[in-house]
Amino acid sequence: MRKILLVLLTGFLFNVFAQEVIIKDPWVRAVPPTAKNSALFMVIENNSDKTEVLKSVKTDISKMVMIHKTVKQGDIMKMVHVHELQIPPHSKVELKPGGLHIMLMGLKRPLKVGEILEFKLVFKNAGEITVEAPVKMK
Template sequence: MVGPALAHDYQVGDLHIAHPWARPLPPVVPSGAAYMVIENRGNNQEILVDAHSPIAEKVEVHEHVHVDGLMKMQRVDQLAIPPGAEVVFKPGGYHLMMFGLKQPLEAGERFPMTLVFTDGGSIEVQVMIEEKPPSTTAHDTHSADIERSEHQHH
C-alpha cells in the first residue's frame, strides 16, 4: 500500500504542475474550485485553453478581478504561461471553476482533471481534496518532526 504523498507533482514536456487541490464541499453545492501551480520550464510560451473533469459538467479557468471596488470572478479563455514563469492558482486568484458537480468533494479523496494546452498537449492530474491549502514540503517535514518529538515526551 502506498499512502498519499504530501506533495504530488506532474511533469509533461516543459510543464511542471505542483499539488493540485480543492476544498471539500457538501453534496448540495453545485460548483467548486481547484487550485495548483503550473510552471513553464521550457523556452516557449504555453497557453492553457481548457480543462475538464468527469466529476463536473464543465470546468472553466477563472480569475478574481476588482471592478469598481467589488471583487468578481471572470472567465479567462486563454491563460498564457511565459517561459520560465509560473502561474499560481489559489483562493482569491486564478482558479479552475467546476460547474455542475456530479459528486460531493469529500476531504481525503481525489479526482482526475485534464488540462488542455494550445499545442494540443493535455495533462491529467489528480486533484486532492483538502481542508486547507498545501504548505511547502519543507514545512510539512518540519511540522512532522515537531509532532514526533512532542509524542516522545508523553
C-alpha cells in the first residue's frame, strides 16, 4: 500500500510541477522552399509564483535558434537578439509576428505546410519542455 501511495504522490507532484509552464498554440511560419530562415511562435504561460526564464530553444530543423524581438528605430523595423525571455509569475508572454519570436536560422531543409516540427524549450526552473509545432501559412 505504501508503494502505491508513493507512486501516486510522486506522479501528482510531477504533474503539478509540469503544469507551472504551459505552452499554447505553437506554430512555425511557412516560407518559400528557398528561404533560409523562419520563425516559431506560441504563448508561454507561467502559472508559478516565481519568474520563469526561457533560456534557449533546441531543434534539428535549423543550424541556429535565437530569441528575437522586433523593435522600431526611427522608420526602420529591426530584430534584436534577446538572451533570455522572462515570464513573470502568473502571467503569459505571446510570441507573435512583429513582436517576440524564436528565429530559426539556416534551415536545413524546406518546410512543408502541415508538417509537425519538434522543439525543446529550456527553462530555468521548469527544465526542458518538448513542443510540437505545425508549419502554417499565416
